[in-house]
Amino acid sequence: MNHTRVRVIIAALMIGAVSSGRSDEQKNNAHLWKPQVSSVTVFKNGLGFFLRQGKVALREGWCVADAVPPASFGTLAIYSHGTNETVDIVGSGPGESVAFDGVDAPADAAAKRVRLEACKFL
Known part of the structure; x- marks a missing residue:
């Protein structure tokens, strides 16, 4: 086995270790909103209505979302179930x-x- 191939394999293993560590940090990040799909309705035109729910811990009143899907026809709604909590800014x-x-x-x-x-x- 030549030295170039060994270096490539070592680099690939190191990159895999770094990326797996990063995903563990992301999984443990309480401030990252990662909602799960709880309901799906598919319409005849091929579009769908997806209801996602998830808990998140706020950091100084803020959280970030892992991925926000694009809204068709302006149908994105984000709200809190808490009686004393209000979502006032979505960016x-x-x-x-x-x-x-x-x-x-x-x-x-x-x-x-x-x-x-x-x-x-x-």
Whole structure:
């Protein structure tokens, strides 16, 4: 077996270990809303109505969704079953991006590390 093939196999094993560790973190992230399908209705035109339900722990009043399906005809509704809880903001998109250019945020490694630690498990 040549050295290139050995390196490729080792790299593949390392990537698999990193990705499996990341999926474990994602599974344990209480702030990530991962609803499960509880009901499906399929219409004659091929579209469907999917009802998903799931619990999530809020972090400073916020949570993020793993995947939000596109809504046809504006039929996306997100609400809470809690009597003292209200969903008042729902956003979709790539999220907030910060340019570490010395203007938006400091350009040093310490500032980047602080920002990333604050976003951990969000």
